[in-house]
Amino acid sequence: MTENVEVPKELDATIQSMDNRFHDIVTLDDRKSYTGYLVPVENLIDFATSIRDDLGYDYLSSVTGVDYFPEEKMEVVYHAYKTSGGGALVFKVQIPREKPEVPSLISVFPGSDFQEREAWDLLGIRFSGHPNLTRILMWEGFEGHPLRKDWKEPFFEEEKKPYKNRWPEGGVYRIEDEVPMGKNVKYPLGFDPQKWTPEEQTTFKEDMDSEAGDNGSNGSAMHTDQIVVNLGPQHPSTHGVFRMVARLDGETVVDLYPEMGYLHRNHEKIGERNTYIMNMPYTDRLDYISSMSNNLGYALAVESLMGIKPPERTEYIRVMMVELTRIVSHLWSIGFLLNDLGAFFTPALYAINERELILDIFEATAGSRMMCNYLRFGGISRDLPDGILETVRELVNERLPRKIDELDTYLTENEILRSRCIGVGVLSKEDAIAYSAAGPVLRASGVSYDVRRADPYSIYERFEFDVVVRYNGDVYDRYLVRMEEIRQSLRILHQVVRDIPEGEIQTGKALYQVRVPAGEAYGRVENPKGELGFYVVSNGKPNPWRYHIRAPSFINLTALGKMCKGEKVADVVAILGSIDIVLGETDR
Amino acid sequence: MYGIGILKGLGVTLKHFVETYVDDFRWLGKRYYNEEAYAVRQGPKATGIFTVQYPEEKLIIPENFRYLPFILYEEKDDGSIEDRCTSCGICPKICPPQCIWIVRSNDPETGRPIPAPTEFFIDIDICMSCGLCAEYCPFDAIKMDHVFEIASYERMEHHILNKEQLSKPVSYYSSIQPKNFRREEEARVAKEAAKAAKKKEREAKKAAS
Ligand code: SF4
Ligand code: SF4
Numbered sequence: 145m146t147e148n149v150e151v152p153k154e155l156d157a158t159i160q161s162m163d164n165r166f167h168d169i170v171t172l173d174d175r176k177s178y179t180g181y182l183v184p185v186e187n188l189i190d191f192a193t194s195i196r197d198d199l200g201y202d203y204l205s206s207v208t209g210v211d212y213f214p215e216e217k218m219e220v221v222y223h224a225y226k227t228s229g230g231g232a233l234v235f236k237v238q239i240p241r242e243k244p245e246v247p248s249l250i251s252v253f254p255g256s257d258f259q260e261r262e263a264w265d266l267l268g269i270r271f272s273g274h275p276n277l278t279r280i281l282m283w284e285g286f287e288g289h290p291l292r293k294d295w296k297e298p299f300f301e302e303e304k305k306p307y308k309n310r311w312p313e314g315g316v317y318r319i320e321d322e323v324p325m326g327k328n329v330k331y332p333l334g335f336d337p338q339k340w341t342p343e344e345q346t347t348f349k350e351d352m353d354s355e356a357g358d359n360g361s362n363g364s365a366m367h368t369d370q371i372v373v374n375l376g377p378q379h380p381s382t383h384g385v386f387r388m389v390a391r392l393d394g395e396t397v398v399d400l401y402p403e404m405g406y407l408h409r410n411h412e413k414i415g416e417r418n419t420y421i422m423n424m425p426y427t428d429r430l431d432y433i434s435s436m437s438n439n440l441g442y443a444l445a446v447e448s449l450m451g452i453k454p455p456e457r458t459e460y461i462r463v464m465m466v467e468l469t470r471i472v473s474h475l476w477s478i479g480f481l482l483n484d485l486g487a488f489f490t491p492a493l494y495a496i497n498e499r500e501l502i503l504d505i506f507e508a509t510a511g512s513r514m515m516c517n518y519l520r521f522g523g524i525s526r527d528l529p530d531g532i533l534e535t536v537r538e539l540v541n542e543r544l545p546r547k548i549d550e551l552d553t554y555l556t557e558n559e560i561l562r563s564r565c566i567g568v569g570v571l572s573k574e575d576a577i578a579y580s581a582a583g584p585v586l587r588a589s590g591v592s593y594d595v596r597r598a599d600p601y602s603i604y605e606r607f608e609f610d611v612v613v614r615y616n617g618d619v620y621d622r623y624l625v626r627m628e629e630i631r632q633s634l635r636i637l638h639q640v641v642r643d644i645p646e647g648e649i650q651t652g653k654a655l656y657q658v659r660v661p662a663g664e665a666y667g668r669v670e671n672p673k674g675e676l677g678f679y680v681v682s683n684g685k686p687n688p689w690r691y692h693i694r695a696p697s698f699i700n701l702t703a704l705g706k707m708c709k710g711e712k713v714a715d716v717v718a719i720l721g722s723i724d725i726v727l728g729e730t731d732r
Numbered sequence: 733m734y735g736i737g738i739l740k741g742l743g744v745t746l747k748h749f750v751e752t753y754v755d756d757f758r759w760l761g762k763r764y765y766n767e768e769a770y771a772v773r774q775g776p777k778a779t780g781i782f783t784v785q786y787p788e789e790k791l792i793i794p795e796n797f798r799y800l801p802f803i804l805y806e807e808k809d810d811g812s813i814e815d816r817c818t819s820c821g822i823c824p825k826i827c828p829p830q831c832i833w834i835v836r837s838n839d840p841e842t843g844r845p846i847p848a849p850t851e852f853f854i855d856i857d858i859c860m861s862c863g864l865c866a867e868y869c870p871f872d873a874i875k876m877d878h879v880f881e882i883a884s885y886e887r888m889e890h891h892i893l894n895k896e897q898l899s900k901p902v903s904y905y906s907s908i909q910p911k912n913f914r915r916e917e918e919a920r921v922a923k924e925a926a927k928a929a930k931k932k933e934r935e936a937k938k939a940a941s
Contacts, residue, residue, distance in 0.1 A: 314833045463920075501775075538777075
């Protein structure tokens with residue numbers, strides 16, 4: 145969950161028990177309401193290796209940077225966990241702002257690959273030793289690093305919301321008049337977008353040259369060339385605007401990397417301009433299939449900073465909504481995996497039929513089917529309307545179990561599905577952990593790690609459910625994990641609708657301007673797609689100083705290349721479908 | 733045996749196929765455009781085809797549904813109207829994409845602010861239908877509308893709604909959200925009663941002292 149205020153004593157001891165090497169070097173982060181350790185830059189790799197090997201913190205959940213502009217400092221924040229469960233080990237390095245350079249941890253935790261590239265792209269922190277430190281979300285012709293506090297867009301209104309000219313003077317204007325198409329961009333000096341041709345496949349270049357000599361690496365006597373194929377942007381099955389660049393030898397994938405950012409809107413910069421409550425509806429737009437659980441992650445982070453807890457009834461309603469969301473998301477994912485395999489839309493529509501009934505519940509309660517915006521700090525926006533609980537009961541106790549069984553009969557034993565999925569896109573247990581894979585992808589590879597169980601938040605420790613694990617790490621196992629997780633969610637829901645108490649729904653008064661004390665918090669939840677984390681830094685002002693999202697869809701893609709290597713090109717789409725990404729969250 | 737899984741799966745498809753006809757027979761041609769049938773086929777007991785014959789038939793919108801905001805005015809007995817909005821400035825401050833603009837009224841003589849808006853604009857291209865404005869308005873003066881069919885042929889001229897376009901009577905609100913309306917009225921009456929009681933108490937104290 146979130147940790148705040150006090151450093152757990154036990155954590156201290158683990159560091160103390162560590163190799164004497166770090167005794168005098170590593171210091172406690174003693175800023176008020178901050179946690180973790182400050183590590184000098186030169187010891188970072190040693191320290192990371194040591195906590196992984198000696199202390200068992202083998203899972204690097206999140207890497208991000210913070211621009212402490214007034215102090216002329218940049219900070220890189222790492223959250224590491226044990227896959228056996230428990231709280232975080234937070235460690236940070238501080239570097240001067242003019243020359244922010246940190247050694248890359250990619251050799252210790254390969255899962256930091258995309259996250260370091262993101263920090264470089266958005267904050268301009270250089271990770272020395274990173275094999276491919278290029279922009280990942282923004283495009284190459286972009287000027288500057290937008291998350292830096294002194295970066296401004298060409299049409300710049302004000303540093304912080306609320307903007308002053310909205311009230312009481314009005315002064316209405318149309319945004320389109322201020323930012324006509326194509327005018328709201330700034331190019332680096334000497335850059336001409338008309339003349340620019342993208343340097344494609346930069347990462348492939350070397351390999352291609354080195355292998356150019358022995359064309360025909362397929363082992364046969366036939367002379368073959370390798371070709372580079374772009375799948376996308378907007379390949380129909382890629383679930384959004386997304387591109388995969390694949391190097392093929394015949395039909396076999398030799399190498400593949402994902403290209404993203406087509407839907408990038410700098411959610412985090414928007415979030416830092418917003419006040420705390422304004423961010424709630426924006427979190428809906430991350431993984432727009434599961435807005436309720438996005439809300440929960442953000443609410444947990446801010447609540448931990450504010451030091452409040454929601455009332456009992458609200459906790460139950462939250463769990464109910466989040467578990468319904470999980471069912472929605474998994475149904476969607478299963479349906480569309482079948483689409484990706486070529487079973488066009490019949491299975492997807494059977495699955496989505498049930499999803500509709502759940503969305504009706506969201507609509508009646510929160511007011512919207514997908515953009516729920518339902519949670520508030522210390523509460524929810526409104527109580528359940530009359531009759532909704534009965535509908536949920538009927539769904540959970542009668543209809544959904546029956547329909548899930550039906551879907552199971554319909555798909556699981558299907559020979560075509562099995563032969564397309566079994567043994568395809570394998571990710572080993574070690575790789576899954578190393579690449580920071582999360583959610584069903586991690587659990588299908590034999591790692592029994594579910595944040596709800598490993599580091600319980602809200603009231604999950606009260607409910608009986610199993611963490612679903614499978615061991616082959618292929619597409620089929622990811623499908624099975626999702627299928628079984630729906631059943632486990634139903635099990636939780638069963639207990640929720642049985643035990644839900646009456647009572648208040650809001651702690652304190654619902655205020656439009658909440659006061660959030662200075663400090664940092666990391667709120668993480670087990671989203672349907674994997675671990676979703678919100679790293680929020682407050683400086684006591686109405687707007688968050690830093691607002692970062694550990695997006696599971698984004699980080700799970702780090703392992704995509706690995707999974708696809710050696711597979712047939714037709715299976716790549718199925719492998720991508722089995723990771724289950726949502727581009728709203730990947731690109732942010 | 734190879735193929736059993738496929739056959740079982742096709743069995744499920746067949747079941748769905750048959751169910752559509754069974755459900756048609758059950759309602760004997762009254763499956764559509766019929767409230768009773770609608771409640772069954774869109775609820776947790778639904779079988780058969782799940783679609784609605786839009787636009788002839790529309791989904792019933794729940795009370796809490798939110799689309800775009802509108803502002804409320806009271807119709808007085810003497811035929812005059814009065815805005816509920818006091819131009820307090822909370823909704824333009826909480827609106828996440830900042831799409832509400834309000835011009836507060838000023839007394840022409842003294843220049844002091846009057847609690848009423850002269851102008852009220854919402855750019856509905858930017859509104860993200862979050863409902864925060866309606867939720868935090870202390871005077872129940874802005875609410876979320878149910879009208880969602882707002883497509884138009886152009887996107888520049890008519891999408892900044894002004895006060896006239898936004899204003900709707902309280903009676904309209906009570907017709908689309910009757911339960912919410914009743915609850916809020918009760919709360920308001922209770923609040924006013926409490927206020928009056930307090931005032932009385934104070935006066936009584938004053939009189940006693
Ligand atoms: S919050 Fe309500 S009263 Fe205040 S300005 Fe907005 S609509 Fe008017
Ligand atoms: S619904 Fe949300 S976005 Fe729209 S006007 Fe109200 S506060 Fe602003």
